[in-house]
Amino acid sequence: MSHQVSVWRAAQLVGVARGVLQQRVRAGELVLSDGMVSTDALLRLYPGVQFEESGLLERVAQIRDEAFGKRVRERMLPSQEVLAQRLFAQSHELANVRKHLQRYHGLVIALQRRIRDLAAQRCGDGAWRELEQQVTRGLAQALATESVDLLEVMDDMLKVMTAQVTVRPSGHEFAVEGHADLLQSGLHAGLKLNYGCGNGSCGMCKARVIAGEVVKTRHFDYPLSEAEKAQGYTLMCCHTAASSELTLELLEAGGPLDMPEQHIVTRVHAVTVLAPDTRLLHLQTPRSHRLRFLAGQSVSLGWTMPGQDAHAAYPLASCPCDDRNLHFFIERNEADTLARHLFANDISPGTAVTVLGPTGEFVLADGHRSLVFAACDAGFAPIKSLIEHALALDAAPSLSLFWLATRSDGHFLSNQCRAWSQALDQFEYELVSHADATVGARQIAQAMRVDLFDIDCDFYLSGPPGFVSTLHGELRAVGVAAAQIFTQVL
Numbered sequence: 148m149s150h151q152v153s154v155w156r157a158a159q160l161v162g163v164a165r166g167v168l169q170q171r172v173r174a175g176e177l178v179l180s181d182g183m184v185s186t187d188a189l190l191r192l193y194p195g196v197q198f199e200e201s202g203l204l205e206r207v208a209q210i211r212d213e214a215f216g217k218r219v220r221e222r223m224l225p226s227q228e229v230l231a232q233r234l235f236a237q238s239h240e241l242a243n244v245r246k247h248l249q250r251y252h253g254l255v256i257a258l259q260r261r262i263r264d265l266a267a268q269r270c271g272d273g274a275w276r277e278l279e280q281q282v283t284r285g286l287a288q289a290l291a292t293e294s295v296d297l298l299e300v301m302d303d304m305l306k307v308m309t310a311q312v313t314v315r316p317s318g319h320e321f322a323v324e325g326h327a328d329l330l331q332s333g334l335h336a337g338l339k340l341n342y343g344c345g346n347g348s349c350g351m352c353k354a355r356v357i358a359g360e361v362v363k364t365r366h367f368d369y370p371l372s373e374a375e376k377a378q379g380y381t382l383m384c385c386h387t388a389a390s391s392e393l394t395l396e397l398l399e400a401g402g403p404l405d406m407p408e409q410h411i412v413t414r415v416h417a418v419t420v421l422a423p424d425t426r427l428l429h430l431q432t433p434r435s436h437r438l439r440f441l442a443g444q445s446v447s448l449g450w451t452m453p454g455q456d457a458h459a460a461y462p463l464a465s466c467p468c469d470d471r472n473l474h475f476f477i478e479r480n481e482a483d484t485l486a487r488h489l490f491a492n493d494i495s496p497g498t499a500v501t502v503l504g505p506t507g508e509f510v511l512a513d514g515h516r517s518l519v520f521a522a523c524d525a526g527f528a529p530i531k532s533l534i535e536h537a538l539a540l541d542a543a544p545s546l547s548l549f550w551l552a553t554r555s556d557g558h559f560l561s562n563q564c565r566a567w568s569q570a571l572d573q574f575e576y577e578l579v580s581h582a583d584a585t586v587g588a589r590q591i592a593q594a595m596r597v598d599l600f601d602i603d604c605d606f607y608l609s610g611p612p613g614f615v616s617t618l619h620g621e622l623r624a625v626g627v628a629a630a631q632i633f634t635q636v637l
């Protein structure tokens with residue numbers, strides 16, 4: 148009998164993006180039954196699937212390899228307590244199945260004997276003889292050794308190593324790997340979870356356990372009331388999944404308006420030269436006060452220099468899943484005080500920088516369309532954040548990036564684009580160079596027309612006013628709906 152798995156798990160098993168499988172479901176190539184996929188149907192669609200493609204064997208080999216050491220095993224495997232609970236649950240399920248099989252086997256053997264007796268008593272009745280032969284043949288087939296369902300084996304193994312969490316009422320799903328807590332895991336999967344301190348003090352990450360079990364990962368001070376405990380409430384930042392499957396009820400942020408304004412004093416962790424005219428400013432928040440934001444948003448940075456206080460807004464270039472390490476791309480610009488001080492090496496590791504925000508509505512829209520990103524120079528910052536978020540969500544069938552450089556070192560992270568492209572089948576990119584941002588925008592529009600206009604896509608444009616308005620106009624002129632174009636003017 149075919150084994151049933153969720154779309155989320157199916158994508159893990161065959162090693163493709165969830166968005167790709169969802170697209171095949173919408174195209175009618177894969178049929179869902181109660182939201183589940185049969186492993187038979189999956190194997191028909193991906194007949195060549197091997198353990199290697201899911202990355203499972205690699206992960207098992209890494210865990211066995213002593214050279215990787217304790218830290219790697221901790222990252223990949225849950226704690227011994229959690230492993231023991233999951234193995235116990237699987238063994239319990241296996242024991243139940245075995246018990247039922249033994250009972251069915253006993254029942255079939257008794258029926259076979261009875262039919263044989265009746266066939267012997269009524270030797271003139273061919274129907275009894277035929278029924279006896281049918282039961283004997285069926286029993287032999289059932290007892291014969293058949294090749295196992297490979298995907299079922301992989302699914303069972305993943306259930307021990309990685310828990311699957313389903314969120315109600317949104318239906319979102321995410322995986323919990325290693326020692327990660329529920330909050331970290333949900334953020335890494337791109338979910339817009341509600342939270343505050345991240346360390347068990349504020350209670351904002353409260354969620355109700357509907358099914359499955361959780362286990363505490365760290366001490367927390369927030370006092371859950373007796374009524375909340377009785378209803379199954381838990382703190383996501385201080386618990387992980389103990390069972391292989393967990394269902395939580397919680398409220399997720401809907402959009403930028405749900406992001407609270409935050410004021411955080413961070414420290415400069417590093418200033419890295421990305422190109423002669425571009426620096427990466429890496430700020431780190433205190434452990435107990437991290438920045439909650441959505442990919443694509445900006446913040447205001449404030450700092451004190453001898454004789455002056457300065458502040459300016461910058462888009463975040465990093466992913467909300469790492470809410471402690473905040474990245475910004477700063478271009479050389481004499482009119483920009485922060486840039487001037489940064490390029491004069493006045494801002495060094497340890498400097499205090501206040502972060503106020505987040506602001507901005509240049510965030511990913513909900514949906515399952517393919518995504519097209521276009522950036523000009525350091526307009527790549529919010530685009531990088533959006534791409535990382537989209538990759539974490541794993542919901543878009545494909546992602547395309549067009550990046551215009553108006554100066555010779557404008558593609559300062561082309562190695563990052565190459566790495567995405569090599570690692571991900573659904574990501575492709577094109578680098579365009581032209582000193583004039585308006586002409587470059589037209590070149591990008593031309594390249595998009597060649598590649599993408601037969602696809603229903605959402606477009607995200609970021610860069611200087613001339614670049615964004617020209618590209619927006621070109622897209623509208625060829626019939627792209629205004630609701631499918633999102634812009635960030637820098």
Ligand code: FES
Pocket residue numbers: 342343344345346347348349350351352353369382383384385
């Ligand atoms: S985020 Fe504050 S208690 Fe979990």
